[in-house]
Amino acid sequence: MLDLKSKIVDIPNWPIEGVVFKDITPLLQDAAYFKETIDRLAEPFVSAPVEVIVGIDARGFLLATAVAYKLGVGVALVRKPGKLPRPIVSRDYALEYGSNTLEMHKDAIKLGERVGIVDDVLATGGTLNATIQLIEELGGTVECVSVLIGLSFLNGKDQLGGKPVHELITY
Numbered sequence: 001m002l003d004l005k006s007k008i009v010d011i012p013n014w015p016i017e018g019v020v021f022k023d024i025t026p027l028l029q030d031a032a033y034f035k036e037t038i039d040r041l042a043e044p045f046v047s048a049p050v051e052v053i054v055g056i057d058a059r060g061f062l063l064a065t066a067v068a069y070k071l072g073v074g075v076a077l078v079r080k081p082g083k084l085p086r087p088i089v090s091r092d093y094a095l096e097y098g099s100n101t102l103e104m105h106k107d108a109i110k111l112g113e114r115v116g117i118v119d120d121v122l123a124t125g126g127t128l129n130a131t132i133q134l135i136e137e138l139g140g141t142v143e144c145v146s147v148l149i150g151l152s153f154l155n156g157k158d159q160l161g162g163k164p165v166h167e168l169i170t171y
């Protein structure tokens with residue numbers, strides 16, 4: 001098993017003072033590490049099969065799309081405001097500084113559909129919590145949240161309503 005952590009680069013004080021940004025681009029650029037990342041992100045969906053994978057704008061798309069392809073299911077998008085052309089549902093949520101909004105097409109999830117979420121980083125959990133709410137508003141059931149990195153000191157898992165979380169790297 002490859003040490004995925006060795007390909008994550010810490011960028012102190014970026015994009016703002018006090019944040020240590022986890023740069024995943026060295027991992028994405030390495031074929032063996034990228035493949036193992038996708039294989040391991042897909043693992044929980046073997047025992048908890050899903051009908052669609054949800055990916056979150058923008059780095060999340062890189063991982064979610066590849067996992068969906070591996071599982072042989074489609075990928076539904078959670079996007080930043082103003083990007084989706086048809087009727088949407090949206091959620092506002094608080095960030096450490098200010099707020100953010102996420103949107104999904106109303107027909108992105110079917111009633112009763114089993115859904116998996118794949119993202120890059122679980123930090124405070126605000127983004128994933130808003131994503132779960134959007135999916136549930138559309139009638140989907142979130143089976144598992146699979147993330148490359150979890151920042152445990154921010155307690156993001158507490159925001160996810162007890163949903164199972166699969167984490168490849170924990171800080």
Ligand code: AMP
Nearest residue numbers: 020021022120121122123124125126127
């Ligand atoms: P949060 O809503 O706080 O859980 O943050 C969610 C999103 O913000 C993640 O999906 C990342 O894309 C990004 N993010 C937050 N903190 C970091 C960090 N330290 N390094 C890299 N990305 C981060």
